Amino acid sequence: MSRWEPNARERLAKAALELYSERGYERTTVAEIAKRAGLTERTFFRHYADKREVLFDGSNHLQDLFVKAVNDAPESAAPIDIVAAALEAVSEVFVDRRAFARKRQAVITANAELQERELIKLAALSAALTDALRRRGIAEPAASLTAEAGLAVFRIGFERWVAPGEERPMWPLMREALAALRTVAAGA
């Protein structure tokens, strides 16, 4: 038997989400999170850079997924179709995660600091997408705009997917948002 319980990082993330849900982000101290996870405050900061980051562990994974999907799109695809393919691939991964996503999103929506962190994660994702598109030979500013527009679609689709009462899977919602973007940009 090892000296410490395993999965310290996961225990911290779980404790944090619980506490943020129960009494709100601001009224939760890092010491409380650590205590619930059976650890100390100092150890929390060894696993997560700050009190917000504990909610954003999945961001890197999402970014990798997006980039991989862009890389895997057919050679001949137009920028907007590459983005569509990436959105479809990413949508698959969220199957069975709606309950967790709703809980997490409720916490984030209730606090401006957490929204800031979410926005910068999305901005990093946008930059990674832009890079991936440029590596496929798409020039600026088309690469940036495609990434930005694609993420706008993702945000709106995700927002609807986690909305209370919504039960459709993610991909159809993404497809709807994408169609709306095409219409708007065409000048309708």
Added chain:
Amino acid sequence: MSRWEPNARERLAKAALELYSERGYERTTVAEIAKRAGLTERTFFRHYADKREVLFDGSNHLQDLFVKAVNDAPESAAPIDIVAAALEAVSEVFVDRRAFARKRQAVITANAELQERELIKLAALSAALTDALRRRGIAEPAASLTAEAGLAVFRIGFERWVAPGEERPMWPLMREALAALRTVAAGA
């Protein structure tokens, strides 16, 4: 003669930008900013909610401008043309502010926390634009997407406008980015 020097708020903003430029945001303490402005730390926090906000006093003004321009666009204009009109109106206001904008932007670019704050200000702007578009009868998700796409154009245009060496006025840069968006979204 009054008891205190006037324009405390402006003095704080000026001192903050100077210090953030000189030694970086992180290595500047609020006490130092207050001291340079001839005030105390406590007074700083009476004028600005936090250490970051002192760089974002102009955000509300920008948002008002955007919304007004949307409201003033011709009745018959399509969503994307409303956004174009707003971008043109906003561009006028930045004439003669390039030096200040560059200094401020350099500080923000050098620090992740400041970028977070900038992103949430832009998100608030996006929400305000969405509202304004909806009040003009544009339905969702077209309103959101138009606002998001419009802001993507603004970000890219602004980025180029403050880039070193760039001397063209803002509006032509915005027009170029807008044209690129149309092309991308059309599926080219």
Added chain:
DNA sequence: CACCTGATGTCAGTCACTGCCATCGCGTAG
């Protein structure tokens, strides 16, 4: 002249976050 108001100062306190050093079970070189 007495009173009120608004902008500021003072001070103590909380909490996020960091640097430094100590602890100790475990694997491994010798």
Added chain:
DNA sequence: CTACGCGATGGCAGTGACTGACATCAGGTG
């Protein structure tokens, strides 16, 4: 088998952002 180093953790003091409560005082008001 033993000594040694490693890795994850704890303990602790310190800095700095931010807040709440109370004091101060010039100038306007009745």
